[in-house]
Amino acid sequence: MKKLHWSTVTKLIALSLFLLLITAACSNDAGDQPGQAGQDGVEGNAPAGPLDIKIIMHFDGIEFPQAGNPVETAMEEYTNTELTIEAAPGSVTAEKLPAIVASGDMPQVIGSSWFKDPYMINAFRGDVFWEIGPYLEDFPNLASINPIIYNNISIDGKIYGLPRVRPLARDVYIYRKDWLDHLGLEEPKTVEDFYEMLRAFTYDDPDNNGQDDTYGMAVSGVGMQNRFGPLYGSPNNWEERDGQFVHAVTTPEYLDGLNFFKKLYDDKLISRDFAVLQRAQWEEAFTSGKAGVWPDTSNAIVRMYNRMKESTPGVELGAFSLFEGPYGNRVPAGGGHNGIFVFPKSSIKTEEELRQILGFFEKLQEEQMHTLFKWGVEGTHYELVDGKPVPIEGSDIHNDVILPYRLPLGIIPAEVNALQGDITELEILEERLPIENEPYAIHDAAINLISPTQSERGAQLNTMITDVNTKYIMGELDEAGWLEEIEKWRSAGGDLVAQEYSEEAGKVQK
Structure with a gap:
């Protein structure tokens, strides 16, 4: 910096006073500057220094980065904050949170995937947390989130939290496109086409090795019934009919979907050991070239391709989500x-402080922060070439950025406002399929409702359905036996949950 040589102390004092006045004047407009991002929504009340924010959240990477790393520093500088992030694996966080909430000694921000647990419901109803719904209109990015998502996280019709947004309908089928091309088939358009694809992958030597060593689709557990039931016309879990709540398992359409599942099993088109197959084995069945279809979510398409391309030269993957069943x-x-x-509320005492915290999350949705979350730190994870981010080979954006910050701390998906780079066809497909799904999405009518019985006995009731479905698919129960077990589920609490949902819905609607 160039030094100024003044001859008298008087001039130095005069200059200091002048600069002080200029700084004070400029501070009136500080809310418009990136450095004052954390105080959006509060006019004339921005603190002089960075806003201290402590966050507890779960993180499922290997090791959370040390404080002061380039990614966290970039966030702090842009939002004018000093962050203290306590991150632990989801299982650890889930175990600790009840005691933290009960103690009242909480940080300003808590990330929770367990907000429907009874202790959290009691806390919401006990006025422990701020209801943020009335403030969202002052934060354009946060207010832009799909109202359906805000409704889905609401408690008693009130919004207490910011959702970590992901697509509403993101189920897809990832498949071996090279196998499909070899067999001369096209992506399925109907459920009959889907069956034929799985049959051909099982019996028509799709990998062209002359051996009978492949099958149609890797399946882990009976979770596929959550797709097949709605495909055949059943509700997605719960449906409201004339003020009464009806569970999918009590509908004939659900059984139609289960019969399709059973047919795939009987014809040996899916994993024979689906009932005990763990996730690692489920993925391995696809990556090793045993199964031709892997049902997962849209964000897994590119990850799966990157995993397979090194070990399986020439592999080509595709993905689809929509094919017509009897109900379209x-x-x-x-x-x-x-x-x-x-x-x-114990750590955020006033509306002004709440607005400051919401302002921090608002700024995290802007272009510079979304670019950070998507591409990382310029010069470390990417370079700008002709104005577009280009990844630097060998950089570890997954462990530096995506796992510790983008996934657990993101609100709106980073690709929404980030700088656009050149992306592959599979990356385009990842973004496109969930959008195509939305008009055909079947929603769970009880997703934002509270049932005491479901809270207390939900795990037991869900296990009853899982067990009876598994036995039916594997031929250990006939249809009459399955129906008899569903009646037991109803008596064990299923009907009571339905009644409680109906009563709760009436209260929320009022």
């Missing part, structure tokens, strides 16, 4: 989120 195109919708962030 129908795909189950999820909640549209991966947990929420909530804001305790």
Whole structure:
């Protein structure tokens, strides 16, 4: 820096006073500057220094980065904050949160995927957390989130949290395109086409090695019934009919979907050991070239291709999600989120402080932060070439950025506002398929409702359905036996849950 040589102390004092006045004047407009991002929504009340924010969230990577790393520093500088992030694996966080909430000694921000647990419901109803719904209109990025998602996370019709947004209907079928091309087939358009694809992958030597060593689709557990039931016309879990709640398992359409599942098993087109297949084995069945279809979510397409291309030269993957069943195109919708962030009143005392915290999340949705989350740090993870981000080979954006920050801390998906780079056809497909699904999404009518019986006995009731479906698919129960077991489920609490949902829905609607 160039030094100024003044001859008198008087001039130095005069200059200092002048600069002080200029700084004070400029501070009135500080909310418009990137450095004051954390205070959006509060006019004339921005603190002089960075805003201290402590966050507890779960993180499922190997090791969370040390404080002061380039990614966290970039976030702090842009949002004018000093962050203290306590991150632990989901299982650890889930175990700790009840005691943290009960103690009242909480940070300003808590990330929770367990906000429907009884202790959290009691906390919401006990006024432990801020209801943020009335403030969202002052934050354009946060207010832009699909209202369906906000409705899905609401408690008693009130919004207490910011959702970590993900697509509402993201189920897809990832498949071996090279196998399909070899067999001269096209992507399925109907459920009959889908069956034929799986049959050909099982019996027509799709890998052209002259051996009978492949099958149609890798399946782990009976979760596929959550897709097949709606495909055949059943509700997605719960449906409201004339004020009464009806569970999918009590409908004939659900059994139609289960019969399709059973046919795939009987014809040996899916994993024979689906009932005990763990995730690692499920993935390995596809990556090793045993199964031709892998049902997962849209964000797994590119990851699976990157995993396979090194070990399987010439592999080509495709993905689709929609094919017509007896009731047309129908795909189950999820909640549209991966947990929420909530804001305790014990650590955020005033509306002004709440607005400052919401302002921090608002700024994280802007281009510079989305670019950071998607591409990493310029010069470390990417370079700008002709104005477009280009990844630097060998950089570890997955462990530096995606796992510790983008996934657990993101609100709106980073690709929404990030700088656009050149992306592959599979990356385009990952973004396109969930959008195509939305008009055909079948929503769970009870997703934002609270049932005491479901909270207390939900795991037991769900296990009853899983067990009876598994036995039916594997031929250990006939249709009459399956129906008899569903009646037991109803008596064990299923009907009571339906009644409680009906009563709760009436209260929320009022």
